[in-house]
Amino acid sequence: MDKSSAAAIDKGRYVKIGTFALKIIALAAMLLDHLEGTFPDTFPVALSWTGRIAIPVFMFCVIQGLLHTSNTRKYLFRLYIGSAVMAAGSFILQIIVSEARFQIADNMFATLFLLAVLISLIRTKLALKKKVRLWIIFIVTQMISFLLIIRLQTAAKSCAYLANGLIPNVITNQGSVLFLMLGLLMYAFRNNRLKFSVMYLAYCLLMLASAGFSGFTVQNLFYGNYQWMMIIALPLMLAYNGRRGRSLKYFFYAFYPLHIWLLFLIGNFVQRK
Template sequence: MEEKIEVKKGLTGFQIKIIAMILMVFDHIHAYLNYSKNVPIQFRWVGRIVAPLFIFMTVEGYYYTRNKKKYMIRLYIAQLIMSIGNDLLDKFFPRPDSIIIMSSMFKTLFLIVIYLSIVDFLRGAFKDKNISKVLLGIGFLAIPILLSSVIMISISNLPFSFIRIFMLLIPMPLFTEGGIVFIAIGIVLYLFRDNKTKQVISYIIMCIVIMLLSGDFSIQSLLYTNFQWMMIFAAPLMYLYNGEKGRGMKYLFYIFYPAHIYLFHMISYYMLTR
C-alpha cells in the first residue's frame, strides 16, 4: 500500500517568495519606468507588502539554517555585489532625470540577521543571568545605530571616496532600505515566531503605528503619498505560511532581485536617451 504524503494547508516559503517577486516587479515598473507618468499608483501599493514578506522569510531562513554564519556571509556578499553593480549601472547608464539605483534590500536583510544573532546572544545572557553579557549585547545593538549617526553627522567633513568605500563595506541601519523600521520588523517577527497569532498581531500594530506617525490621515495622503502603511496587507500571507520550505531554489531571489532592477534601469536609460 502506498504511503500517503500529507500536504499542509497554506503557503510554503517558496510560494510566498514567488508572490513577493511578482509584486516586486509591479513596484519596480512604477519606480523605474514611470518617466511618462502613466504607470498606475496601484503598482506601488502592491509593492508595499514585498519587503515585509522577504523580511519574514529571512527570519524563517535564519531560524532554520544549520549554519547561521554562512547565511550571514551569503547575504553580506550579495549586498556587496549589488552595491558595486548599482554604482556601475549609475556610472555607465546615467538617467537624464538623475534617478539612481538606490535598492539595497540585501543590506537590510544582512543587518536583520546580524541583529537576530544579537537577540539570541541576549537571550542566552538573560537565561544565564550574566549581567556583563547582557550589557555587552545591548552595546552590540546600539553600535551600528551610533556608527550610522556619527557618519551622518560627519558626512560633510569626510572625503567622498572614504564615505563610499565605508558604506560599501559596512552596511549601517540609517543608510539601508527601510532603515531601523525594517530591522525592527525583523526583530519583532523573530521574537514572536513561536506564536503565529501574536506574531501577526504585533506586525499589524507596527504597521498602524507607521500610519499614525505619518501625521496626515487624509485619503489623498494615505493613498498617494504616505502609503507605506499598506504593508499591513502582508499580514494575511504571513498567517497563511505553513512552515514548509517548498521547492528548493535558494539562489532565485539573489539573482532575480538585482537582475530585474538592472534590466528596468537600462530600458529606462535607452528610452530616455534615444
C-alpha cells in the same frame, strides 16, 4: 514560526504555503512596485500598493531561514555578499551612466543582513563575555559606518550608497530603524499567531497614523504615504506552513540586483528619448 507553531498552523483550515511560495509572491510584488516607480506615467500606482508586501514577507522568510539553517555564518555571509554586490554593481553602473535622470537608492540585502545579524546576536548561545564582545563590535562598527556614510553624503551620494552596502548601517539602510524594529518584533512573536497578528496590525496602524499627519485624504494615503498598505502581507505570513518548499536560493539572490539594474538602464534610456 518554529516547529511548534508550524504544527498549530497545519491544523488550520486555510491555504498553506512554504517560504518558496512566499518569496515568489514577494518577488512579483517587488517587480510590480519597481515597474511603477521607474515608469510612473505608464503603470498605475496600484502596482506600488501591491509592492508594500515585499519587504515584510522577505524579512519573514529571513527569520525562518535563520531558524532552520544548519550554518548561521554561511547564511549571514550570503546576505552580506548580496548587499556588497548590489552596492558595488549599482555604484559602477551609475558611474557608467553618468547623466542618469534618476539614481539607484535601494539595497534590500543590507536591511535583511542587519536584521539577520541582530537576531543572530540575540539567539547566540555563546558565553556572556563573548556575547558582550560581539555586541560591542557591532555597536562600534555601526557608529563608524554611520559617521562615514553621513560624511560621504555631503560629498557624493553614490559613495555613501556604496559604503552603506559594504558596511550596512541600522539608520541609513533601506527602511531605516523602523523596518528593523518590525523584523525584530516579528521574530519575538513568531510562536504565537494571535500576538503576531496584533503586533503587525498595530504596526501598520501606526504607519497609517503617521501618514495621517500629512492629511487623511485619498491623495495622501493612497498616492503619497501608502506604506501602511503593507498590512496586506499579514494573511500571507499567517499562511506559512513551516516548510521551505523548493530551493532556488541563488535565483532570488540574483534576481533582485539584476532586475533593478535592468530597469535603471531602460528607464534612463527611455527618458533620454
